[in-house]
Amino acid sequence: MSLRTEYPFTLPKGYVDDHGTLHRTGVMRLACARDEIEPLRDPRVKENDAYATVIVLARVVTELGTVARVSTKTIESLFVSDFSYLQDLYRIINFQDPSILEAMEPGTPFPMESAEVA
Template sequence: MSGLQTEFPFTLPKGYVDEDGTLHRTGVMRLACARDEIEPLRDGRVKENEAYATVIVLARVVTQLGTVSRITTKTIESLFVSDFSYLQDLYRIVNFQDPSILEALEPGTPFPRTSVEVG
């Protein structure tokens, strides 16, 4: 019997460049729990701009990014737009769809738009 997969490795299309200029492309995202989506609603930044909730949620569920010691909202804010979009798509797939579709994709390639559309 196989257990539930709760962590998903990923490779960003471009990568996160830290303050020292080091490029980080590989990471791990864990499945979200209800608290990951509820807690950001209490944050003042979300009250000013609802879209900021996505930044907070991703900072909570991305558990590794290269050798970055701690993933924060600043880390997520500093991603290139293509990498931010990639993580949003990955979040939708692992939490709301069938994560087995990830096995068929090359690391770092964008997700097909048809496979990540959420009703």
């Protein structure tokens, strides 16, 4: 049995880049301790604790359509529903049972239980 470390996703709305191209599919990897520790050193997090989430997602989202590199600017530019979707996906793959993802249609909201996890 091998450990699955990457999870494909489809955003509910999608990221629109500077050229107007819509990107909906992507890949998120499992987080490591460094992904949660490094953002705490960032001055933007010292100004606003909530910014840590933006940095963490930029680190663990490894693919988003044809975007060359997912950055904090990319994550900041997501629609709120897509940002929330990625937060939920992060919680599910890192802290819950990711097998629930197999029963879902791509881009559909996650069950409410997933949003209640720290």
